[in-house]
Amino acid sequence: xxxxxxxxxxxxxxxxxxxxxxxxGFAVAQKxxxxxxxxxxxxxxxDELQKxxxxxxxxxxxxxxxxxxxxxxxxxxxxIADAAKAEGxxxxxxxxxxxxxxxxxxxxxxxxxGLGENVVDLPDTSNGFVVKKGAYSGKAFAMVQITSxxxxxxxxxxxxxxxxxxxxxxxxxxxxxxxDNDFRLTVKETIRASDKISLPDAxxxxxxxxxxxxxxxxxxxxxxxxxxxxxxxxxxxxxxAGWRPHSEHVGxxxxxxxxxxxxxxxxxxxxQHLAGVSSSKVIVVVNKDVEAPFFKAADYGIVGDAFEVVxxxxxxxxxxxxxxx
Amino acid sequence: xxxxxxxxHVPDTTAKIIFTPDNKEFVSQGVTFIINPYDEIxxxxxxxLTDGGKGTVTAINIGDISTExxxxxxxxxxxxxxxxxxxAPRDGYFVAAQIAQIAKQNNYDIILCGRESSxxxxxxxxxMIAEMLGVPAISSAKKLDVEGTxxxxxxxxxxxxxxxxxxxxxxxxxxxxxxxxxxPNMRGIMSARTKPLTVVEPVDAPELSKIVSYDKPVSRSSVxxxxxxxxxxxxxxxxxxxxxx
Numbered sequence: 001x002x003x004x005x006x007x008x009x010x011x012x013x014x015x016x017x018x019x020x021x022x023x024x025g026f027a028v029a030q031k032x033x034x035x036x037x038x039x040x041x042x043x044x045x046x047d048e049l050q051k052x053x054x055x056x057x058x059x060x061x062x063x064x065x066x067x068x069x070x071x072x073x074x075x076x077x078x079x080i081a082d083a084a085k086a087e088g089x090x091x092x093x094x095x096x097x098x099x100x101x102x103x104x105x106x107x108x109x110x111x112x113x114g115l116g117e118n119v120v121d122l123p124d125t126s127n128g129f130v131v132k133k134g135a136y137s138g139k140a141f142a143m144v145q146i147t148s149x150x151x152x153x154x155x156x157x158x159x160x161x162x163x164x165x166x167x168x169x170x171x172x173x174x175x176x177x178x179x180d181n182d183f184r185l186t187v188k189e190t191i192r193a194s195d196k197i198s199l200p201d202a203x204x205x206x207x208x209x210x211x212x213x214x215x216x217x218x219x220x221x222x223x224x225x226x227x228x229x230x231x232x233x234x235x236x237x238x239x240x241a242g243w244r245p246h247s248e249h250v251g252x253x254x255x256x257x258x259x260x261x262x263x264x265x266x267x268x269x270x271x272q273h274l275a276g277v278s279s280s281k282v283i284v285v286v287n288k289d290v291e292a293p294f295f296k297a298a299d300y301g302i303v304g305d306a307f308e309v310v311x312x313x314x315x316x317x318x319x320x321x322x323x324x325x
Numbered sequence: 326x327x328x329x330x331x332x333x334h335v336p337d338t339t340a341k342i343i344f345t346p347d348n349k350e351f352v353s354q355g356v357t358f359i360i361n362p363y364d365e366i367x368x369x370x371x372x373x374l375t376d377g378g379k380g381t382v383t384a385i386n387i388g389d390i391s392t393e394x395x396x397x398x399x400x401x402x403x404x405x406x407x408x409x410x411x412x413a414p415r416d417g418y419f420v421a422a423q424i425a426q427i428a429k430q431n432n433y434d435i436i437l438c439g440r441e442s443s444x445x446x447x448x449x450x451x452x453m454i455a456e457m458l459g460v461p462a463i464s465s466a467k468k469l470d471v472e473g474t475x476x477x478x479x480x481x482x483x484x485x486x487x488x489x490x491x492x493x494x495x496x497x498x499x500x501x502x503x504x505x506x507x508x509p510n511m512r513g514i515m516s517a518r519t520k521p522l523t524v525v526e527p528v529d530a531p532e533l534s535k536i537v538s539y540d541k542p543v544s545r546s547s548v549x550x551x552x553x554x555x556x557x558x559x560x561x562x563x564x565x566x567x568x569x570x
Binding site: 134140253 | 465545
């Protein structure tokens with residue numbers, strides 16, 4: 001019996017969130033008294049794969065094939081389910097990323113496994129197997145007992161720390177069995193803004209709302225994010241008005257995020273917005289309206305005009321970051 | 326073109342989420358229920374794609390009789406007909422199994438869901454249905470265009486987007502951008518009363534998971550207000566007090 005963790009790569013590299021996931025998988029494997037196997041699909045160099053053993057993966061499977069070079073949910077799910085069967089895995093862990101959620105759902109069906117999505121903490125194994133997952137769009141958590149023999153879970157990034165646990169880990173090939181029916185979908189083009197930090201994974205996020213008055217004023221928001229090393233986000237009215245792309249919209253109907261720091265500028269804090277950001281560890285709110293409801297959900301608040309406060313924050317952030325180097 | 330649109334019956338986005346004192350159940354008393362916002366996007370796109378006699382849109386919901394007003398609203402917005410599977414939606418697997426069963430009997434070209442429901446947020450149902458049917462799924466699709474029996478879609482990925490194509494049949498989870506939700510007009514509301522709504526009994530599905538309790542996020546102790554002239558001290562303050570930057 002083992003725990004199998006599927007590790008995503010981006011152009012042959014693992015991101016920090018992957019090491020988080022492996023650390024998480026190792027902690028669960030220890031709870032269950034089993035070992036951790038990692039499965040990578042696609043083109044990843046052996047040095048990069050070997051890094052997974054630093055976080056507890058004692059076996060590292062690599063599935064390579066010309067047809068598996070880019071992420072394709074259907075065939076990837078088949079490979080993961082096959083590996084889980086070959087390893088006799090009772091628990092399959094993956095990231096709750098856009099593709100990870102789709103893959104987890106398909107793997108669960110293939111293995112007749114119960115699925116825990118958007119898990120935010122280690123499972124409680126004191127009485128069965130209970131995971132804590134987000135529910136009601138950030139307004140609550142649900143404790144879900146997975147009762148099946150084999151279980152699949154997807155874990156939200158930033159919900160577990162990267163913890164070093166060096167073990168002897170060997171990289172072994174895993175021969176994927178490909179099925180033509182899994183390739184009815186063709187990926188024609190992938191566009192990734194390589195110079196920007198991806199919002200769902202970001203540890204620091206600078207977000208702005210209608211208080212910025214128009215898209216032409218976003219320069220200072222981007223600059224602040226840049227200096228801090230943060231991703232940019234926005235509120236729903238802003239993306240609805242076309243000031244910023246929908247992909248930046250955080251909130252109940254946008255994406256839910258849980259960064260270490262969320263800085264909200266000119267966002268009043270409607271309940272739908274709060275739902276998507278309430279699991280941020282620290283929230284800073286800048287708003288000229290002292291009555292803005294967001295202040296009640298914040299750790300730090302500054303009442304002031306964004307056009308006066310943000311330039312001060314940028315200068316201070318420059319000095320702060322310079323002082324750290 | 327035959328499109329099946331999956332509709333979840335969820336609490337209004339502004340609703341306060343309250344549980345029973347033992348935290349075991351959601352208190353639905355006094356809560357307004359709506360069509361899941363992402364499902365409204367899916368429904369709007371389905372209606373656009375079949376506009377002008379190019380096909381039919383069937384709305385499906387898994388729920389007891391209390392969800393019928395939500396289904397009628399989907400009919401008022403423009404669905405051709407509707408199916409209600411008469412059962413409480415136990416978990417994602419159960420819901421997907423019901424929809425897959427209906428799909429097997431009816432040969433839909435496209436099955437559209439919302440990217441996720443605003444109550445359980447699992448984002449798993451579209452992919453589960455697809456897996457049960459052995460067809461592709463595009464989760465978090467921001468664009469959907471049809472050419473003959475092929476479709477081009479744009480989907481979200483971390484830090485970017487991806488253009489994909491596939492052929493009928495397939496499943497997609499609609500995200501923002503695919504269409505603007507439609508508001509029912511008076512004619513739609515009147516005609517919804519007489520549009521066919523078929524009630525079917527559920528098929529068996531294994532129970533693989535169950536919710537044992539709920540919890541609310543810990544509320545923040547209290548906000549520390551910083552005077553505007555001290556704004557420049559913010560980062561040092563966060564580093565000292567929270568040690569996160």
